[in-house]
Amino acid sequence: MDIDPDEIVTVELDTYDWERSYSRLLTRRQLGELLLHFDDMADQTEATYEEGAQHNQRAELVAAGRCPNCRWPDYQCNCAEHPDA
Ligand SMILES: [Zn+2]
Numbered sequence: 001m002d003i004d005p006d007e008i009v010t011v012e013l014d015t016y017d018w019e020r021s022y023s024r025l026l027t028r029r030q031l032g033e034l035l036l037h038f039d040d041m042a043d044q045t046e047a048t049y050e051e052g053a054q055h056n057q058r059a060e061l062v063a064a065g066r067c068p069n070c071r072w073p074d075y076q077c078n079c080a081e082h083p084d085a
Pocket residue numbers: 067068069070071072077078079
């Protein structure tokens with residue numbers, strides 16, 4: 001059985017803090033494009049999250065008096081690439 005790309009479907013988004021769900025009519029073709037877009041956005045979200053986690057880890061090491069590159073105490077560090085030097 002073929003799927004008609006122009007068939008209209010209901011897309012509904014909801015989160016726990018919305019008063020009501022967000023629902024729209026789309027064609028199956030548009031739904032496919034939307035899902036690809038969601039995938040891209042999810043990849044970006046993951047990259048942003050990892051960037052943030054890395055940044056926090058570096059800040060914690062610096063606050064603890066350690067080199068964020070080699071993690072050794074500052075006075076024992078021989079890194080050429082010292083962000084604060
Ligand atoms: Zn170092």
